[in-house]
Amino acid sequence: MSAAGPLLALSGLSLDFVTRGGRVRALDRVGFEIAQGEMLGVVGESGSGKSVTAYAVMDLLEPAARIGGGRLDFRGLDLLGADRARLAALRGQAISMIFQNPRAALNPIRPVGRQLVDVLRAHRPMNRAAAESEAERLLAMVRIPDPARRMMAYPFELSGGLCQRAMIALALACQPALLIADEPTTGLDVTTQAAIMDLLRDLARARGMATLFITHDLALAGDYCDRIAVMHAGQVVECAPTARLLAEPRHPYTRGLLAATPRSGSRIGEIAAVGGALPDLTREDLPPCRYAERCERRRPECDAAPPPLAERAPGHAVACWRAA
Amino acid sequence: MSALLRIESLSKHFGLRGGGRLHAVDGVNFELAHGEALGLVGESGCGKSTLAQLIARLIDPGAGRILFEGRDLAAIPAERFAQVPDRARIQMVFQDADESLNPRHTAFDAIADPLERLKGLAGTELRLRVAHAAELVNLPGELLGRFPHQLSGGQKARVGIARAIAVEPALVILDEPTSALDVSIQAMILKLLDRLRRELGLSYLFVSHDLAVVRMLCERVMVMYLGRCMEAGPTAAVFDRPRHPYTAALIDAIPGTGRRGARPRLEGEPVSPVDPDPRRCRFHGRCPRGEQRCREIMPELDGGRSGAVACHFPLAPA
Numbered sequence: 001m002s003a004a005g006p007l008l009a010l011s012g013l014s015l016d017f018v019t020r021g022g023r024v025r026a027l028d029r030v031g032f033e034i035a036q037g038e039m040l041g042v043v044g045e046s047g048s049g050k051s052v053t054a055y056a057v058m059d060l061l062e063p064a065a066r067i068g069g070g071r072l073d074f075r076g077l078d079l080l081g082a083d084r085a086r087l088a089a090l091r092g093q094a095i096s097m098i099f100q101n102p103r104a105a106l107n108p109i110r111p112v113g114r115q116l117v118d119v120l121r122a123h124r125p126m127n128r129a130a131a132e133s134e135a136e137r138l139l140a141m142v143r144i145p146d147p148a149r150r151m152m153a154y155p156f157e158l159s160g161g162l163c164q165r166a167m168i169a170l171a172l173a174c175q176p177a178l179l180i181a182d183e184p185t186t187g188l189d190v191t192t193q194a195a196i197m198d199l200l201r202d203l204a205r206a207r208g209m210a211t212l213f214i215t216h217d218l219a220l221a222g223d224y225c226d227r228i229a230v231m232h233a234g235q236v237v238e239c240a241p242t243a244r245l246l247a248e249p250r251h252p253y254t255r256g257l258l259a260a261t262p263r264s265g266s267r268i269g270e271i272a273a274v275g276g277a278l279p280d281l282t283r284e285d286l287p288p289c290r291y292a293e294r295c296e297r298r299r300p301e302c303d304a305a306p307p308p309l310a311e312r313a314p315g316h317a318v319a320c321w322r323a324a
Numbered sequence: 325m326s327a328l329l330r331i332e333s334l335s336k337h338f339g340l341r342g343g344g345r346l347h348a349v350d351g352v353n354f355e356l357a358h359g360e361a362l363g364l365v366g367e368s369g370c371g372k373s374t375l376a377q378l379i380a381r382l383i384d385p386g387a388g389r390i391l392f393e394g395r396d397l398a399a400i401p402a403e404r405f406a407q408v409p410d411r412a413r414i415q416m417v418f419q420d421a422d423e424s425l426n427p428r429h430t431a432f433d434a435i436a437d438p439l440e441r442l443k444g445l446a447g448t449e450l451r452l453r454v455a456h457a458a459e460l461v462n463l464p465g466e467l468l469g470r471f472p473h474q475l476s477g478g479q480k481a482r483v484g485i486a487r488a489i490a491v492e493p494a495l496v497i498l499d500e501p502t503s504a505l506d507v508s509i510q511a512m513i514l515k516l517l518d519r520l521r522r523e524l525g526l527s528y529l530f531v532s533h534d535l536a537v538v539r540m541l542c543e544r545v546m547v548m549y550l551g552r553c554m555e556a557g558p559t560a561a562v563f564d565r566p567r568h569p570y571t572a573a574l575i576d577a578i579p580g581t582g583r584r585g586a587r588p589r590l591e592g593e594p595v596s597p598v599d600p601d602p603r604r605c606r607f608h609g610r611c612p613r614g615e616q617r618c619r620e621i622m623p624e625l626d627g628g629r630s631g632a633v634a635c636h637f638p639l640a641p642a
Contacts, residue, residue, distance in 0.1 A: 045506040145592065159593060160368075189367035190533065194577035195589045216506065219580025260511040262536040263580045264563065268518045271540070274508030277476060 005076060006033035007210050008057065008095075008178055013070035015056060022282035026052050028290070029070065030236050031309055032229045036177065039204060039211040041221030041242070043257075044231035047278045050214045053231070054180045057212070058097050059087060074178070093123055096176040100183040102167040106155040112166040113139070113151025116173060123174045138169040143199060161192035165199070172203065179204065180212045185220070197224050218261050222246050227315070230254045233278050233290035236309055240316040250318040253291050289320070297322045327391075328494060328527050329356040329379070334388030334398070336374055344598045348374040350551035351388070353625065356495070361521060361528040363538035363559065365574070366548035369597060375548070376497050376531045380416045381405040392495070412442040415488035419500040421480035425472045431458075431483045432468040438491050457490035458482075460524075461516060478509040482516070489520060496521075497529045502537065514541060535578050539563055544629075547571045550597050550606040557631035565641050567633040570607050605636070613637050 015027040027049045034040045044050040055061050057072060057079070072079040074095065079087060099105045107115055116135035120126055126134065132151070139147035142165040155163055164184060171179055181200060185193035201224055204211050215221050221228050222242055229239040230253065238251040249255045256274035276294030279286060288306035292298050301321050309319040336349040349371040356362050364372045377383045379390060381402050390398040392410055405411055415438075418424035425434050435454045439445045445453060458468060461482040472480055481501065488496055501517065502510040518541055521528055532538050538545055539559050546556040547568065555568040566572040573590050592610045600606060605618040617636050625634040 045508060162593070190535070190577040190579075191367065191573055191590050193579075198589060217579055218507075223579055223581070256508065260508045261580070262511075262514075262534070262540055264536050264539060264575070264578050266536070266540060268515060268540045271511045271514070273510075273512035273515070 006073075007036045007038075007075060008212070009033045009071070009073045010053070010057075011071045011073075013053070013056065013072060014068035015052065015061075016066045016068055017062075017064045018066055019064060019282075024281045025286060026065075026234050026281060027056070028234045029306065029309075030231075030234070031070075032236060032239055034178065034210045034212060036210055037204070037208040038227065039201070039213055039225045041213045041215060041225035041228040042231060043215055043218050043221050043228055045216055045257075045278075047233065047281070048231040049234040050231050051182055052234075054097065054182050054212065054214050058091055058095065058180060060097075093174040094176055095178045095180065096171040096174065097180040097182065098164070098167045098171045098184050100186050102163040102184075103155050103160065105167055106163060106170075108155055111152045111154055112158070112169075113153075115166075116151075116170060119170055119173045134173075135169075138173060139166070141172075141203070142166070142169045143195075144169075159192075160188050161196065164188065164196055168196075168199065168203070172207075172209075175207065176209060178210045178212065180214070182214045183216070184213075186216070193220070200224075218257055219263060230257065234281060235290050235319060237291060237320070238316075238318050239309065240313075244313075244316055248316075250312060250316070250323040251291075251320050252295050252297055252322075256294075291320075326358070326394075327355040328358045328360075328393060329529075330389075330391040331355070331379070332389040332391065334375070334378060334390065335386045336371075336378055336383065337386050340598060346598050347551045347600055348597065349378065349385075352548075352551075352553050354546055354553065354556060355629075356527050356529060358494075359521070359525050359527055360544065361530055361542040363542035363545040364529060364531045364548065365533065365535055365538055365545060367533060367574075369550065369594065370548040371551040372531045372548050373499055376416070376499050376529060379495075379529065380414055380497050381411075382416075406441075412438070412491040413493050414495045414497065415491060415493040416497045416499065417484050417488045417501045420504045421477070421484045422472065422504070424484060425480060427472050430469050430471055431463065431475065431479075434472075434483050435468075435486045435490050438487060442491050453490060454486075457486040460489060460520065461486045476509075477505050478512060481505060481509075481513050485513075485516065485520070489524065489526070492524075493526065495527045495529065497531070499531045500533065501530075503532070503534065510537075517541065535563070535574060536580070547574065550594060550600065552606050553625050553634060554607065555631075555633045555635075556625070557627070557629075561631055565639075567631065567638040567641065568607075568635050569611050569613055569637075569639065572639060605634075 011031040013027055013030040017024040017026055030053055042050045113135050117131040120131040120134055136147050139150055144150050144165050185196050225242050227241050228245045229236050232253045238254045259272045260274055262271055279290055287303055289302050292302045307319045307321045309317045311317045331354050334352045337345040337347050339345055366372050378385050384402050385398050389396050432454055435457050436450055439450055439453050463482045502513050530542050542559050545559045545562050547554045549570050555571045566575055590610045595609055603620055603622055605623055608614045608618045623634045623636050625632050
């Protein structure tokens with residue numbers, strides 16, 4: 001298969017949640033692309049819309065969600081327009097997802113080996129014996145020690161790190177072209193986090209699999225991702241190759257986030273909080289740039305029209321009227 | 325220099341229903357000086373939160389001494405500790421302000437509660453002290469009438485801190501005080517904690533899994549693994565030249581160090597904290613070194629305030 005064009009492309013994706021408290025404008029013109037084999041980090045704080053974006057790709061949105069516009073293309077196929085049967089076949093096979101709390105995502109009353117066999121036999125023509133040996137191979141692939149014995153283990157018998165490995169084995173069972181990893185290491189210890197991230201990176205490289213890595217941790221994304229998209233209040237504010245984004249952030253929010261993130265060896269005087277707070281996304285008078293009210297560089301033009309995510313340097317896009 | 329807090333051979337084992345004893349804290353020793361901030365780091369199950377609860381006297385130790393300004397608090401049962409004057413001198417700030425604040429109490433009530441119970445204050449004096457505590461943490465007075473659900477995460481964290489410092493403690497135990505906060509708010513709370521310690525001359529016992537945060541806030545650090553202290557010393561020395569292989573692995577795993585290559589990771593799973601072999605080093609099995617001696621003789625913490633390590637084969641000081 002040729003790799004012409006991006007594997008996944010989002011453009012102008014807008015999405016609201018209709019709630020009793022009003023319309024929550026969760027996503028506003030979200031756009032980014034992922035190439036085959038690439039790891040893209042989508043970084044944002046709570047309320048940034050990063051998980052909602054992933055759920056939109058996976059068609060896991062709750063009924064209150066209303067897509068207001070935009071496109072979601074996977075290998076050129078319009079995911080928002082395609083018929084549901086085709087989508088169901090795609091999701092779970094070509095695109096799969098792992099979650100923050102793997103113990104909650106796994107079936108608690110079925111051994112992990114059985115769950116793998118179920119997935120394999122649902123998607124591939126395999127007899128039980130072949131599926132079992134493939135399941136054991138997958139557990140070994142995610143570096144679970146003693147996989148033959150772990151086949152019979154229930155999720156509660158496994159540590160958080162081992163549960164996440166089992167989840168990754170499930171997600172990769174059908175050899176997806178794209179893995180969406182939604183905060184896969186949040187809640188795990190740092191040494192376990194490092195081991196899981198190493199595993200994800202190594203597996204993705206070996207298989208040419210693309211990864212959409214969703215995280216609140218800019219430093220962690222910086223260690224592993226090829227490119228990073230920063231989200232704030234439902235808008236992508238900046239997207240650039242990792243080294244460039246960290247060294248030359250152009251959007252004031254990216255700069256603020258970097259300044260607020262403690263790094264090993266940074267002093268207390270060197271970090272600074274990001275001023276202000278997320279705007280209430282149910283407001284009727286949301287400013288076109290949702291960072292404007294927190295921004296020190298706000299000018300009248302910031303309130304006139306929404307800043308487009310425009311390329312300011314090769315591969316470096318910024319959604320700010322004031323960015324050089 | 326006299327220590328504010330001196331911990332001697334402190335242990336806490338929990339009896340399990342199915343038999344066996346979980347060694348949460350096992351023979352821990354350390355000192356905390358007046359005005360000093362000590363970081364307590366380690367991964368889940370290492371006993372750092374149990375140790376914090378022992379010192380806050382929320383639970384009773386199995387053995388050992390907790391010397392606070394020279395007085396041994398370990399012998400006072402936890403249920404009686406609320407009546408002891410030292411209760412006000414040792415205060416705790418909890419991880420999740422959502423869970424530690426009563427949803428039916430206003431911010432004012434939350435801050436006033438320990439002043440009423442521990443200091444017997446009421447009326448005008450109580451209101452003044454609450455207002456003063458709120459001012460110290462930069463909590464605007466008009467927010468004092470609000471309930472927790474009407475406050476932001478950062479504001480709730482401020483209420484939790486104001487509540488702890490209102491009774492003028494000497495020691496504040498902070499159990500993961502910012503781990504539920506977004507990074508943009510975390511920075512503000514960390515700066516606040518640092519300023520309060522200097523202004524009020526507080527000592528901090530700062531429990532955290534976030535090593536970058538500990539490094540910023542604490543002069544000294546103690547690394548725990550499965551109930552044992554593995555390494556302790558001045559923060560900069562421990563971070564820049566870790567002597568224990570576990571400390572080295574922890575530091576190596578901190579995100580944002582620019583590491584993108586494949587460094588060796590810790591292999592295997594931690595040994596069970598239930599009835600662990602008393603002779604074997606707790607880190608044996610995950611340790612990249614792990615020799616026969618580590619299986620046969622538990623290494624004791626060796627060294628002084630300038631740096632101590634519990635390992636038969638410490639890494640060479642760089």
